[in-house]
Amino acid sequence: MSRPGARRRRAFLPLIERLRSIRSLSSQPLAETAFTVVDTELTGLDPDSDEILAIGAIRMIGTRILVGQTLFSTVRPQRRSWGTSVPVHGIRPVDVLHAPPLGVVLPALVEFCTGTVVVGYGAELDRRVLERSLARLGMDELPRLWLDIARVERWLRSREGQHPEASTAEGAPTLAGLAQAEGIAVPAAHHALADAFVTAQLWQRQLARLLAENVTTVGDLALIGALRRSAGPQRY
Amino acid sequence: MENVVLDSVVAFLRRVPPFQFLPEPTLRHVAAQAEIHYFPKGAMLIRRGGSPADYLYVIQRGGVKKSVRSEDGEETVVEIAGEGDLVGVLSAVDHTAGHLDDVALEDTVCYAIPRAVVEELMATEPAFTRYLLHTLQQALDVSLEALRQRAALWEADGSFLLAARCRDIARAPVLTCPPATSIQEAARRMTEHRVNSIVIVDETGQGIGIVTDWDLRERVVAAGLDYQQPVSQIMSSPLVTVAGDEPVAEAVRLMIARNIHHLVVVDGPRPIGMITGYDLIVRQGTSPVFIAKAIDRTVEPKGMRALLEQVQRQLFPFLLARGVRATQLGYIAAEINDRIIARLLALLEAELGPPPVPYCWLVLGSEGRREQTIKTDQDNALLYADPPEGREDAARDYFLELGRRAVEALVAVGFPPCSGRYTADNPEWVQPLARWRRRFEAWVAVPEPEDVLSSLIFFDFRGVHGELALAEQLRRYITELMPQSGLFLVHVAGISTAQGPPLGFLGQFVVERSGEHKDQLDLKHGGTGAIVNLVRLFALRHRVDETSTLGRLERLQAAGQIQPELANDLAEAFEFLLSLRFRHQWEDLRAGRPISNFVDPRQLSSLERRLLKESFKVIGRAQAVARQEFSVEHGVA
Numbered sequence: 041m042s043r044p045g046a047r048r049r050r051a052f053l054p055l056i057e058r059l060r061s062i063r064s065l066s067s068q069p070l071a072e073t074a075f076t077v078v079d080t081e082l083t084g085l086d087p088d089s090d091e092i093l094a095i096g097a098i099r100m101i102g103t104r105i106l107v108g109q110t111l112f113s114t115v116r117p118q119r120r121s122w123g124t125s126v127p128v129h130g131i132r133p134v135d136v137l138h139a140p141p142l143g144v145v146l147p148a149l150v151e152f153c154t155g156t157v158v159v160g161y162g163a164e165l166d167r168r169v170l171e172r173s174l175a176r177l178g179m180d181e182l183p184r185l186w187l188d189i190a191r192v193e194r195w196l197r198s199r200e201g202q203h204p205e206a207s208t209a210e211g212a213p214t215l216a217g218l219a220q221a222e223g224i225a226v227p228a229a230h231h232a233l234a235d236a237f238v239t240a241q242l243w244q245r246q247l248a249r250l251l252a253e254n255v256t257t258v259g260d261l262a263l264i265g266a267l268r269r270s271a272g273p274q275r276y
Numbered sequence: 277m278e279n280v281v282l283d284s285v286v287a288f289l290r291r292v293p294p295f296q297f298l299p300e301p302t303l304r305h306v307a308a309q310a311e312i313h314y315f316p317k318g319a320m321l322i323r324r325g326g327s328p329a330d331y332l333y334v335i336q337r338g339g340v341k342k343s344v345r346s347e348d349g350e351e352t353v354v355e356i357a358g359e360g361d362l363v364g365v366l367s368a369v370d371h372t373a374g375h376l377d378d379v380a381l382e383d384t385v386c387y388a389i390p391r392a393v394v395e396e397l398m399a400t401e402p403a404f405t406r407y408l409l410h411t412l413q414q415a416l417d418v419s420l421e422a423l424r425q426r427a428a429l430w431e432a433d434g435s436f437l438l439a440a441r442c443r444d445i446a447r448a449p450v451l452t453c454p455p456a457t458s459i460q461e462a463a464r465r466m467t468e469h470r471v472n473s474i475v476i477v478d479e480t481g482q483g484i485g486i487v488t489d490w491d492l493r494e495r496v497v498a499a500g501l502d503y504q505q506p507v508s509q510i511m512s513s514p515l516v517t518v519a520g521d522e523p524v525a526e527a528v529r530l531m532i533a534r535n536i537h538h539l540v541v542v543d544g545p546r547p548i549g550m551i552t553g554y555d556l557i558v559r560q561g562t563s564p565v566f567i568a569k570a571i572d573r574t575v576e577p578k579g580m581r582a583l584l585e586q587v588q589r590q591l592f593p594f595l596l597a598r599g600v601r602a603t604q605l606g607y608i609a610a611e612i613n614d615r616i617i618a619r620l621l622a623l624l625e626a627e628l629g630p631p632p633v634p635y636c637w638l639v640l641g642s643e644g645r646r647e648q649t650i651k652t653d654q655d656n657a658l659l660y661a662d663p664p665e666g667r668e669d670a671a672r673d674y675f676l677e678l679g680r681r682a683v684e685a686l687v688a689v690g691f692p693p694c695s696g697r698y699t700a701d702n703p704e705w706v707q708p709l710a711r712w713r714r715r716f717e718a719w720v721a722v723p724e725p726e727d728v729l730s731s732l733i734f735f736d737f738r739g740v741h742g743e744l745a746l747a748e749q750l751r752r753y754i755t756e757l758m759p760q761s762g763l764f765l766v767h768v769a770g771i772s773t774a775q776g777p778p779l780g781f782l783g784q785f786v787v788e789r790s791g792e793h794k795d796q797l798d799l800k801h802g803g804t805g806a807i808v809n810l811v812r813l814f815a816l817r818h819r820v821d822e823t824s825t826l827g828r829l830e831r832l833q834a835a836g837q838i839q840p841e842l843a844n845d846l847a848e849a850f851e852f853l854l855s856l857r858f859r860h861q862w863e864d865l866r867a868g869r870p871i872s873n874f875v876d877p878r879q880l881s882s883l884e885r886r887l888l889k890e891s892f893k894v895i896g897r898a899q900a901v902a903r904q905e906f907s908v909e910h911g912v913a
Contacts, residue, residue, distance in 0.1 A: 098281060104388070107285050108308030223337065227280045234280045244314045245383070252316070 066259025071102040073258055074156040079235035080166050081129040083122035087168040091117035092142060093131045095149055096233030103244050111152045112233040114139040129230040143177055161215045161239045163188040191266040192246045199253060218242055282307050292334055292360045294407035311388040315380035322364050322378040329367035331388035335359050338384025342376045368394055409890060442527050443520030446541040446549025452477045455508035459496055462487055462507040473538045475547050476511050482545040485511030488538055517542045527551050571615045577688040580616055584690045587612055588650055602855035603826055610646035618741040620685045624678055632671045634743035635660035641733035645824045650861040650871055653694040654686055655733055657705035659712055659746050679706045709746060713753050720761045728767040736823045755819050765817055769906035772809035773899040777892035778802040785877045793874040800873035803853040807846055810898045814838060825850055846898055849891035
């Protein structure tokens with residue numbers, strides 16, 4: 041399912057095809073849509089080979105962030121060392137020695153995400169890692185609609201007359217950079233739940249801006265190119 | 277388990293009242309049910325008059341402007357709320373329509389606490405509840421004060437007045453006469469009624485012309501016209517009229533356009549009132565000043581009755597709606613009633629001849645305390661200077677007659693007689709100073725248990741007409757009596773604490789079990805009356821000669837004779853209970869029901885029910901203090 045060919049082919053599908061596949065959701069108002077904002081911490085930077093060390097997720101309904109509806113767990117990976125990424129997220133092998141394995145954590149996440157649009161910053165990476173992990177566990181129920189708020193940010197900036205080139209000249213905005221610009225406190229950088237929380241707050245503000253730009257339904261999100269459909273059987 | 281999201285919310289709420297009063301586990305429980313809402317600059321959190329808020333908002337970041345807008349679109353900012361401040365307290369707690377417009381001044385993030393959670397906390401966390409209720413009262417006061425100030429501005433520039441209806445400000449009734457009336461007769465009637473115009477009506481009652489002072493001078497006297505000519509000869513016709521439902525602005529426009537000073541207000545063809553240029557100048561809205569002037573102009577009880585009705589049906593609701601406190605309303609009502617009494621007595625003195633010795637009309641009970649509500653029974657007495665020897669009987673006869681006629685006139689004006697006959701038509705309460713002194717001395721020094729209760733209203737007396745120095749002399753005497761009042765005060769304390777507030781063991785209301793007021797609460801007996809009794813008790817003991825309840829509390833507090841917190845709570849409870857009584861009486865009056873002091877707690881809003889319970893609890897606390905101070909056994913009178 042993670043075959044590169046399949047993904048490439050889907051990318052070439054005409055827009056109308058993509059829209060049709062999410063028809064049932066396309067007219068749903070964003071203000072009433074349930075979202076799961078997720079973030080993962082990995083043993084490294086390669087979504088095709090690195091493993092998940094921590095998962096954080098928080099629920100939103102429209103622009104409302106539900107403080108009590110969160111999910112967080114560290115994960116015990118199969119490999120025993122990932123020295124290079126420790127400075128990023130601070131998770132050492134000893135920290136996850138007694139953490140539950142992915143086979144326990146992932147079903148909980150899948151259940152938490154059921155019926156929601158999954159939101160992430162650079163969500164493509166999280167999606168690929170999760171798809172691969174699910175495939176490895178023999179599960180094929182990965183969430184279906186993925187929203188990348190980095191793409192939303194690019195669209196909003198171009199829409200609001202900021203040149204995307206100008207922002208990319210200093211490199212793509214990072215999650216921490218966006219949060220700082222918005223005055224959002226970052227409780228703990230590169231902590232999966234903290235990052236998911238920051239992402240949720242960014243998405244909350246973006247959504248307010250999108251609604252002002254008349255982007256009001258899930259279908260509209262697909263039109264601006266921020267929405268991706270996951271591989272695997274569709275639950276919608 | 278580690279949860280950075282929940283922790284960050286808890287850490288914030290822990291610093292913010294009233295959440296800081298919650299124990300940690302409760303706080304976490306609250307945070308877990310909270311939501312985070314985002315309002316871009318200019319977004320509205322709650323709209324005034326809009327549907328009730330589903331959340332209580334705590335501003336985490338940003339700012340919110342709370343404001344009201346008057347009918348003419350003028351905005352009054354009531355408060356700028358910043359980080360840690362609450363938004364939507366009234367709406368969320370009471371589930372009422374938005375009270376103010378709450379608009380984000382900048383991009384604003386709020387922790388939104390669902391209403392169900394707030395309600396749960398109010399049921400289980402007393403400190404949380406007390407804070408919220410206090411905030412509410414303040415919020416109400418502040419926003420009403422803002423409205424009131426705005427109303428004052430409207431009046432100053434005339435715009436508010438101009439928006440009122442003509443029928444609301446018209447002077448009624450209109451003096452009328454048929455066209456055949458002689459000029460002299462018309463002038464005589466104008467003089468008699470102290471008005472400067474008369475409307476000429478045909479046989480169907482339709483107004484056909486008007487004669488004013490100006491017409492009499494210019495068209496009769498200056499022109500040397502025969503006074504016996506019919507008035508129709510000199511009337512201005514056709515009559516310029518304005519419909520009662522037109523705004524006053526239209527009346528002003530007509531007066532300017534036609535260059536007239538008198539405008540007849542009609543209901544169909546029938547004249548129902550008169551607006552004069554003078555009225556528009558003197559009168560600002562429904563001004564107490566105007567009513568006072570009108571009382572002084574009145575020559576018969578009938579006219580005063582109409583004025584009193586106007587006061588009760590227009591002035592009081594007008595003032596209540598503008599946020600005037602119930603106690604202030606009591607003062608205004610007292611001013612008006614005092615003036616009516618004074619005017620009636622002046623008219624009676626003219627009838628009976630001058631009084632043989634100076635006297636002073638005393639009002640008792642709630643009138644004496646300036647706390648009467650819409651319609652209060654008369655409670656009054658007459659005090660006169662000790663007459664010279666040999667003149668006692670003559671003086672007594674005069675004052676008995678004056679008292680009798682005055683009470684009768686007051687009944688005619690609309691003050692119901694007192695069921696207990698504590699009125700100046702009862703010879704017992706018409707006495708010279710020396711006998712009043714002896715009466716009070718007997719009450720205080722050798723108290724008969726059965727007399728103590730009925731004597732209490734006399735201790736709240738206040739002089740309103742005549743030789744006020746007499747009332748002051750009597751007051752000084754009572755203050756001097758107090759050192760020998762130990763036993764009397766114990767009796768008073770027993771009466772004041774005999775019955776606890778109508779709250780059950782579990783804090784539920786204890787309502788009437790049967791009768792006309794089944795399932796209702798007596799706001800007077802268990803509420804305002806209980807506070808009045810307790811405060812009077814403390815005031816007598818500490819020789820405070822003030823009569824109003826709030827005034828007594830102030831003086832007691834200044835003298836350090838009462839715990840400041842208890843004094844404040846009592847004052848607030850009294851204000852709340854009195855305003856509730858006022859409002860319900862006004863509703864009774866409007867609905868044409870007999871006016872009562874009873875309310876059905878189920879018909880109150882949840883906020884009012886809570887404030888009511890808080891008020892009753894304050895009464896309970898004050899009673900406990902009184903029992904302790906006067907060593908009264910619980911429940912023994």
